[in-house]
Amino acid sequence: MNRVKGKTVLITGASSGIGLSCANIFASQGAKLVLLARREKRLEKVKKKLEEDYKVEVRIFQVDVCNREDVINWSEKLEKEGIEPDVLINNAGLASGLSKLHEGDFADWDRMIDTNLKGFLNISRVILPKMVEKNSGHVVNIGSIAGHMVYPAGNVYCATKFAVRALNEAMNIDLYGTNVKVSSIDPGAVETEFSRVRFKGDLKRAEKVYEGFTPLKAEDIADAVFYVVNTPEHVNIQDLVIMPTAQRNPYLLYREGQEQN
Ligand code: NDP
Numbered sequence: 001m002n003r004v005k006g007k008t009v010l011i012t013g014a015s016s017g018i019g020l021s022c023a024n025i026f027a028s029q030g031a032k033l034v035l036l037a038r039r040e041k042r043l044e045k046v047k048k049k050l051e052e053d054y055k056v057e058v059r060i061f062q063v064d065v066c067n068r069e070d071v072i073n074w075s076e077k078l079e080k081e082g083i084e085p086d087v088l089i090n091n092a093g094l095a096s097g098l099s100k101l102h103e104g105d106f107a108d109w110d111r112m113i114d115t116n117l118k119g120f121l122n123i124s125r126v127i128l129p130k131m132v133e134k135n136s137g138h139v140v141n142i143g144s145i146a147g148h149m150v151y152p153a154g155n156v157y158c159a160t161k162f163a164v165r166a167l168n169e170a171m172n173i174d175l176y177g178t179n180v181k182v183s184s185i186d187p188g189a190v191e192t193e194f195s196r197v198r199f200k201g202d203l204k205r206a207e208k209v210y211e212g213f214t215p216l217k218a219e220d221i222a223d224a225v226f227y228v229v230n231t232p233e234h235v236n237i238q239d240l241v242i243m244p245t246a247q248r249n250p251y252l253l254y255r256e257g258q259e260q261n
């Protein structure tokens, strides 16, 4: 049964990876889309393709989730245009660098905290009130296994994902008594632009992350997001951990041809 047809799905970070795959699957099922990211050209291409392929309505907005003023202005624009998201996929996020805490880079820390934590809060704060007012809606937070277990040199990134997990729980508690659902999808290693971003364009280093095993694909996570959103109204999947079969925790990863942990 398709429960998303005709619904409005807002996806942050829809210009690549998991967000882009979510846009694809929801468009293929007849949802209307509102897509956010900083790279506008990419969003324009996504819009064109999805509208051609699936004949659905796609609105795109160049918004940096870290910029609170821009987020507030954008949300007022949405309201003026009568766009009321039924589903919010809080996906925009990144890792920046991989260093021991005592060797960490302040700018990397700010980027991660501003995006994964403050950006997440900025978007949630402007979108949730309408859902509460209407007593319906669904927020899907993209967490990580990094929010369940800290790994070496993962310090601040892991801390932001632990925070997302805490906020997923907090939203569920604060929305007690409403019909607004809140879910977290927490993936292990997914091959996207994530590692390219983490290692600042060092493609060789990024590719090494996915060597010797089959990582998750962005589509695997999008399938799970769709499943969670498509559940009946009385079902709320609060947390879903998804790992590649080769990976059993953040650093227990079986790589063929390599000495094992
Ligand atoms: P990608 O780098 O492929 O995608 C990240 C998306 O976030 C891009 O669309 C990017 O768009 C957007 N984004 C980043 N910063 C901002 C910002 N300030 N404002 C608006 N959009 C922003 O990585 P993934 O698809 O892998 O990452 C998506 C989410 O999944 C993240 O929250 C990540 O932490 C999480 N995750 C990823 C895992 C993995 O192994 N890949 C595993 C577990 C969780 P643009 O640059 O155009 O703004």
Ligand code: 8X3
Pocket (backbone or CB within 6 Å): 143, 144, 145, 146, 154, 187, 188, 189, 190, 250
């Ligand atoms: C992204 C996956 O293992 O690099 O959240 O933290 S990991």
